[in-house]
Amino acid sequence: MITKDKTKQSTYYESIIKQGYSRRDFMKFVTYISAYLGLENSMVGQVAKALETSYRVPVIWEHFQECTCCSESFIRSDHPIVADIILDKISLDYTLTLMAASGHQAEAAKKATMDNYKGEYILCVEGSVPMGDDGNYCCIGGRSAKDILLEAAEGAKAIICWGSCACNGCVQAAYPNPTEATPIHKIIKNKPIVRVPGCPPIGEVMAGVIVHLVAFGRLPELDRIGRPKAFYSKRVHDTCYRRPYYDAGLFVESFDDENAKKGYCLYKVGCKGPMTYNACGAMKWNNGVSFPIQSGHGCFGCSEENFWDNGPIYERLTGLHGFGIESSADTIGKVAAGAVAGGLAAHAIAANISKKKELKESISRGKRNEKALDS
Amino acid sequence: METITYKRVYVWELPVRIFHWINAIAITVLAVTGFIMADPPAILSNAEASDSYWFGTVRFIHFMTAYIFFFNLILRVYWSFVGNRFASWKAFFPFSKKSWRNFLHVLKVDILLGHEKHPEITDLSVGHNSVAGLSYFILFLLALVQVFTGFGLYSAMSDWWLPDLFEWVVPLFGGDFIVRTIHHISTWLFILFVLIHVYLVFYHDWLEGRGEVSSIFGGYKFVVGQRVKHKKTEEEKKDTEDAK
Ligand code: HEM
Ligand code: HEM
Ligand code: SF4
Numbered sequence: 001m002i003t004k005d006k007t008k009q010s011t012y013y014e015s016i017i018k019q020g021y022s023r024r025d026f027m028k029f030v031t032y033i034s035a036y037l038g039l040e041n042s043m044v045g046q047v048a049k050a051l052e053t054s055y056r057v058p059v060i061w062e063h064f065q066e067c068t069c070c071s072e073s074f075i076r077s078d079h080p081i082v083a084d085i086i087l088d089k090i091s092l093d094y095t096l097t098l099m100a101a102s103g104h105q106a107e108a109a110k111k112a113t114m115d116n117y118k119g120e121y122i123l124c125v126e127g128s129v130p131m132g133d134d135g136n137y138c139c140i141g142g143r144s145a146k147d148i149l150l151e152a153a154e155g156a157k158a159i160i161c162w163g164s165c166a167c168n169g170c171v172q173a174a175y176p177n178p179t180e181a182t183p184i185h186k187i188i189k190n191k192p193i194v195r196v197p198g199c200p201p202i203g204e205v206m207a208g209v210i211v212h213l214v215a216f217g218r219l220p221e222l223d224r225i226g227r228p229k230a231f232y233s234k235r236v237h238d239t240c241y242r243r244p245y246y247d248a249g250l251f252v253e254s255f256d257d258e259n260a261k262k263g264y265c266l267y268k269v270g271c272k273g274p275m276t277y278n279a280c281g282a283m284k285w286n287n288g289v290s291f292p293i294q295s296g297h298g299c300f301g302c303s304e305e306n307f308w309d310n311g312p313i314y315e316r317l318t319g320l321h322g323f324g325i326e327s328s329a330d331t332i333g334k335v336a337a338g339a340v341a342g343g344l345a346a347h348a349i350a351a352n353i354s355k356k357k358e359l360k361e362s363i364s365r366g367k368r369n370e371k372a373l374d375s
Numbered sequence: 376m377e378t379i380t381y382k383r384v385y386v387w388e389l390p391v392r393i394f395h396w397i398n399a400i401a402i403t404v405l406a407v408t409g410f411i412m413a414d415p416p417a418i419l420s421n422a423e424a425s426d427s428y429w430f431g432t433v434r435f436i437h438f439m440t441a442y443i444f445f446f447n448l449i450l451r452v453y454w455s456f457v458g459n460r461f462a463s464w465k466a467f468f469p470f471s472k473k474s475w476r477n478f479l480h481v482l483k484v485d486i487l488l489g490h491e492k493h494p495e496i497t498d499l500s501v502g503h504n505s506v507a508g509l510s511y512f513i514l515f516l517l518a519l520v521q522v523f524t525g526f527g528l529y530s531a532m533s534d535w536w537l538p539d540l541f542e543w544v545v546p547l548f549g550g551d552f553i554v555r556t557i558h559h560i561s562t563w564l565f566i567l568f569v570l571i572h573v574y575l576v577f578y579h580d581w582l583e584g585r586g587e588v589s590s591i592f593g594g595y596k597f598v599v600g601q602r603v604k605h606k607k608t609e610e611e612k613k614d615t616e617d618a619k
Binding site for chain 2: 168223224225234235238244245246247248249250251253267268272274275276277301304305306307310316317329330332333336337340341344347348350351354355358359362365
């Protein structure tokens, strides 16, 4: 937490009020974000208090190999205060796409933040880092993404990886990954890292992570691969409203059939909800309006590692790499089983030929014994 | 004319036979329900979702059978320390000189259909032959893969401590996708094993005529009489004494 007196700074609360929000708006915001964070009612006061008393945390927000959908999602998150406090007022000391300054000024602002707040600022990363060809595939201001990341990470208190690019590499890391796009946790090993995957992540989730950090001065509780448990401990499938159709075995067979009209489960048209850890089913998107499954399209698994390579999007197939694009585990399995069965049949025939002598003997012995039986 | 006398030898103890059939049935059920889960058939129904639960039932059967499969496996591991020599864990590794010799013999004569110039009476194994033993060990490893990936996937749906022991599996591989793919692929490996295994069992039964197939039901195989050292049992001793 930043408590040092840095004269021109104000607390979160002060800057929210200065933006023209009322105390009531503020309390509503705190209540709602606490609910998203899965906090008890009694914690709301604590969050409010923290926002009233703590000073803005400097944030450096880097963009590497990405499409900016994370930023887009973030500034559209449900409550306007989110964007206001995090972007304008949480002192985004550096973010290429949104800051007023540009060019040398922008770089100077970043440098100043890194120097003045060494060990205190939060580094947010959107995008993966190309490690191939000495990092040349992504250069900003004449420097490679790799250099920029290493420098910015050096003095960061913690790193937040926004989106699947920073968490898993996303589409640019899909096979054959020509630029060697690499997620942040594989490059930086010595800093606390929060991974907030999704393409993009839900805006409220992003806000929740930041508010938690600000309000409690520490990272939210993370799962084994560094994702905030509050948002990533359940699969989309576990909170999907179409789940009863899944359990009843009622599936959409194609997007234009009767079952699709009736809103059946999208499993057979490729829904990856059963394998995707995310909060879409519970929090939804665009101010809680909808989410992919609600609008009739299966979950695509965007917050999962390698989701581009995990088989076709519109089929429930177990895809395999290195065996040709069209092959699934099942086609290979069927071919292998066929080959084995054929081989065994051939072996059986060959055995009867090769072991003819032994077989003949034992058969004739058996027949002789049959004749010699006492009746 | 030479006659061959066979002696009936108790090879597969009851726990081994029970293990075998529970295992075989469980694997069949798991593979069938698993493939249904992977690619459910299209069922047309006018019933409301609240009136049916067949897919949930298929999954339930898979998970229930998974527990049976797992506990059965553990019991077999236990039996490999207390059971007879044919059930022993040692029977699964061709490490001793004798079993390595047998391994080569089986490859040469049974698999590649060659002929041994100087066949020995001990070439025919009484318990598992060494190649079969190794194949069962490989199957055991495959079973562990299914248990780890299966319970790993299952742990997210369960609050019990046993599946939760496997909670680390999914994060280790990075996500459910890849774990499910591994689980799916090893199902095919089970199928390949079963094809070969069942073929070889019948093959040996046909060529050797020692009751191979029935042995896994009744427990007995027939072994050339010369191999059974004749130690008189108490009863036989009594018989001979009475006769005097
Ligand atoms: C011989 C053993 C087993 C076989 C052959 C087998 C086969 C399969 C197959 C083919 C699938 C479908 C995979 C896909 O969707 O692509 C599956 C799914 C699954 N299996 Fe198994 N399995 C075995 C053992 C187990 C065990 C021991 C467990 C432990 C609980 C288990 C738990 C699961 C789970 C959780 C799923 C995912 C189901 C879902 O999310 O709906 N399996 N299994
Ligand atoms: C799902 C199908 C099956 C599986 C997974 C399976 C697996 C196994 C395993 C693991 C063993 C070693 C047993 C132990 O030492 O505890 C074994 C042995 C045996 N199985 Fe199976 N089995 C299957 C089906 C069958 C069938 C259908 C038959 C015969 C009709 C059969 C006959 C035998 C015999 C005779 C043995 C003793 C083999 C030997 O002498 O080495 N099995 N099987
Ligand atoms: S639509 Fe997808 S997430 Fe929803 S129940 Fe079906 S498979 Fe699960």
